[in-house]
Amino acid sequence: CEALGLDARTTPxxxxxxxxxxxxxxVLAQRLRxxxxPLSIDSDGTVF
Incomplete structure (x- = not known):
């Protein structure tokens, strides 16, 4: 963190x-998909 100018108080x-x-x-999940x-839903739009 010191290289970025941060300390333990500002970076918990x-x-x-x-x-x-x-x-x-x-990020990895989006690349793999x-x-x-993440979920593919086949629906006719009916909501009940």
């Missing part, structure tokens, strides 16, 4: 973990 561990896991996982949604 939760932010580091989120950036390294959740965000990276979403080819930009399509």
């Amino acid at each position: 561990l939760a932010c580091v973990l989120e950036g390294g896991t959740w965000a990276a996982g979403r 080819g930009g399509t949604p």
Whole structure:
């Protein structure tokens, strides 16, 4: 963090973990899916 000018108060561990896991996982998932949604639903539009 020092190379970026950040310290422990401005960069809590939760932010580091989120950036390294959740965000990276979403980017990889989108690439693997080819930009399509994670769930494909075949529907005629009926809502009940």
